[in-house]
Amino acid sequence: MRDGSLKYVVRTVAGATTVxxxxxxxxxxxxxxxxxxxxxxxxxxxSRLLATWEKEVAPVR
Structure with missing residues (x-):
């Protein structure tokens, strides 16, 4: 998620650990x-912006 020069990143590692x-x-x-x-x-x-965006996009099939 980008906002100006800021970038917020969430990665899921091994299906469980969030970084x-x-x-x-x-x-x-x-x-x-x-x-x-x-x-x-x-x-x-x-984090809130990313959560909102994730709710709005269609899931990958």
Whole structure:
């Protein structure tokens, strides 16, 4: 999920473990520095946007 230079990522690993990350692509294009600990409001906002988007798209068959 992108909003300006921010990118919120959720990955499911091995079908169970969820890995999240929040990155500023202008400052960190390689997505090496997770900003979630210092930006909880942005993390929550983008998480909500992603959840809303996932409800609106059709599931993959």
């Amino acid at each position: 999240e990350g929040l990155y500023d692509l202008d400052a960190d294009p390689g997505e090496q520095h997770d900003l979630r600990p210092g930006r909880p409001a942005d993390t929550a906002r983008l």
